[in-house]
Amino acid sequence: MALPAARARGWAAAVKMAQRRRHAEAPRGSPSRAPPGSRAALYVHWPYCEKRCSYCNFNKYIPRGVEEAAMRSCLVTEAQTLLRLSGVQRVESVFFGGGTPSLASPNTVAAVLEAVDQISHLPADSEVTLEANPTSAPGSRLAAFGAAGVNRLSIGLQSLDDTELQLLGRTHSARDALQTLAEARRLFPGRVSVDLMLGLPAQQVGPWLGQLRTLLGCCDDHLSLYQLTLERGTALFTQVQRGALPAPDPELAAEMYQEGRAMLREVGFRQYEVSNFARNGALSTHNWTYWQCGQYLGVGPGAHGRFVPQGAGGHTREARIQTLEPDNWMKEVMLFGHGTRRRVPLGQLELLEEVLAMGLRTDVGITHQHWQQFEPQLSLWDVFGASQEVKALLAQGLLLLDHRGLRCSWEGLAVLDSLLLTLLPRLQEAWQQRTPSPVQGG
């Protein structure tokens, strides 16, 4: 192990040198006004679950026994490596997702957060979210996570109907869920989110709205409503395919979604994203970063990241994926300090496409200022203002383009993927027709 460690040290030193150089060239302003390149969100993936849920196609494993110490050390190492590589000065949010990260020990969470704060700065008020599964998170454990630095919980409640929970392969009951929710609220007041699924096989609108109403009686300030996506390779997909379960009815799902978000609006929730609702300003800053195309680092098996490897002298944002399988990932982290499996540089047009597709998921959409950060030459008006097809969408009341920027209407948000099929080609066209910028590097 001597050689890799020495190599890692040497590489880390080089990164530090580079940082020092850059500091000398461009002194930083105050942390809150830090340039986008120096900030990032951090995602940490805990790949293990107790049991496979019937609808889930995430990268997760049901282990016989987890060598948590090894896992912890690898998560810490990779976080350090990637933070150095990114040259990020300030981590504004951390999200422990999975898998079932509430199965990890609070020590692991603490170790990662400590490492983050050591390498870059993790301000005390940064959002630190943990995804929690009702059965694996009794009150005492939740408190321990709080002590480790977690300040926000996202509870995978999914349903308040035990039959549906069984269908989904969840290990908890509706009662467990409500109990966990109550404990969580006591420990993290104003900082608890719950997930509720809609559009399940055989699910009806009335009873589902009943669940939502019950939930509104006991939830905190954040809610996510997720329509079930039948993913290939899941047990649920196979059952529907075989005809053992009825296929979810898209009409009913659409109705649940419309009625559900109307109900939430009435009680003062802001739909700040397609599936996310908050009141009292309890938006998730971490997720907001994704939709605003901010930088994020992904740590852990199969985690995705998008950042400029400034620490290694890079100037182009890269989409990165870590090695999927936990054992292989750990081996790589131990050998190289990180388990990055794929790095794909994102071109300027690709980045703009993401800015468009992600930004429109939010209620504010893409403001002119936001767009300009990514593309100073070509304004939103330049791209979309003259297009007949876009005008038709505006006239239909699905889309708005005004002095604030480009965004979906209430109706438009529900059919965003259809709108994007007009908007993306339009952007590509405008990009090709723009006055050519000087050839890069020449």
Next chain:
Amino acid sequence: MWAPMGRGRWHGCALTVWATAAAHRGILEPRPMPTRGAAAKSRSQDRLYSSADRKEKIDMSRFSVENIRNFSIIAHVDHGKSTLADRLLELTGTIDKTKNNKQVLDKLQVERERGITVKAQTASLFYNYEGKQYLLNLIDTPGHVDFSYEVSRSLSACQGVLLVVDANEGIQAQTVANFFLAFEAQLSVIPVINKIDLKNADPERVEKQIEKVFDIPTDECIKISAKLGTNVERVLQAVIERIPPPKVHRKNPLKALVFDSTFDQYRGVIANVALFDGVVSKGDKIVSAHTKKIYEVNEVGVLNPNEQPTHKLYAGQVGYLIAGMKDVTEAQIGDTLYLHKQPVEPLPGFKSAKPMVFAGMYPIDQSEYNNLKSAVEKLTINDSSVTVHRDSSLALGAGWRLGFLGLLHMEVFNQRLEQEYNASVILTTPTVPYKAVLSSAKLIKEYREKEITIINPAQFPDKSKVTEYLEPVVLGTIITPDEYTGKIMMLCQARRAVQKNMVYIDQNRVMLKYLFPLNEIVVDFYDSLKSLSSGYASFDYEDAGYQTAELVKMDILLNGNLVEELVTIVHKDKAHSVGKAICERLKDSLPRQLFEIAIQAAIGSKIIARETVKAYRKNVLAKCYGGDITRKMKLLKRQAEGKKKLRKIGNIEVPKDAFIKVLRTQPDK
């Protein structure tokens, strides 16, 4: 490399239009054909050698007219026509008696697979009987109604036929159709009951059927097993004893009937001829009665079944001649050839090929257009009865409107394209040539005739300018076990057919005759008939001219916008059901959009059917976080790319697939 394949014209000689329903469906599946090219090549080389190197030419003058018999074999599909032909060829030493002689005359892959003979073959057999050498010309006729014109021409070169009937299945629809063709041509009919070796064979019952339906005494039937060779010798003797020699005169000037023609890329057109009068030899100057073009004969000979050159051909004989014709249209079936400056009265009955079924043909991908074009050209070089017109559809791109003699003809053409040229095509639902009798003087002047044929719905003249519309009709024969009669009659009624006759051909078999509008049977009639009779009913039809019909032009509208490629001519009584079916198919294949789509079928301003595709209410990915972005962007871009290829009707995006689903020949329901 492409080489000419066997004989070119399409003849469904062992009739089958319709093998089983399964085989029928099967032909739409593309099949690779690895060995085809090589086989074809070696065969064409054989042919070159056979004519160039053979020094000993047969002296045909020794066969006087009294020792010549010209005959055909006719049968329903699978009743054993080709097997019998093989045995006759073996018995006369025309081909070796080896185990490989499986249907020597069936050379095309389609023929072997479907158990049919698409391509006619002719063979001259030399046979000694009671001390005399006979020349027996087996003129293989196409048997299906698609080729009824060709059949009638081939039969006009014969004096008799062998009517082969399966001892187990008995008389079937095509047996009847064939018999009457022979009967009308006043030929001697020798009934041959085949497959007597089969366990369930009941030759006595079949004898009785033949007596009842054809009025032929039971003792005239020859019971054979072509497979085992049982009694086949008796068939040859019957040919000599019961079929008269041709009534012709060697001394008269040449009068030869063209009853088939093929194209050889090295030698040009090879015309198969039957000499009614006179003599023809190399160097003669001949004239086509149809085109009046003059040719010099390069080669004459007999077929055994490959070409074997002879010095001359004499009256009553059958063979081939090569005379520098460059295109099969120069040697049209039914044409009469005579010597230059010795004109004769042409043989009666000549007609140019008349397509009865039309279908659009498009490459699945436009980049395949040129390949498909050359494949179509190569296939039509041998088949002048396929008409080809360039056509283009906004939805399907550039293609052709092809005219065929009938459905079998169309299917076989399509199958050969797929098998021999590996070309995958979109074949649109077949249509028939309607006619309109014009009343508008202006239109009559424009078309320069009062009665016009409408092939493309876009040309359909408005009712106000028309005295009447006409549709082609056919006389259909159905033979079925009587337990299915009720269901079959319902089916025929639903197809606007009028019953003309119904007789029991034995205790439990019924023969029905119906007059059908051709349009009603071109799509799925045969499959329906087969499925409701558990496969036992057989069907055949013959051309029966035109009848007055209340035709209307039906438009298909999407949110009020006309879809040009879906305009259809339809009988008034069928407009609703056809319109509904098209609307439903469109509904199933149109993707949801951001607004509701009304799909309507309309006659003039009257809406007769409607379906609605609801607007998208929700179409957005539920979860889109850090790990989902790459996948989502990829998906969105792929969809956006696909959207560029959609055809827009109004503001509705219609995928090519939707047109294909509506336009293409529908598979079995």
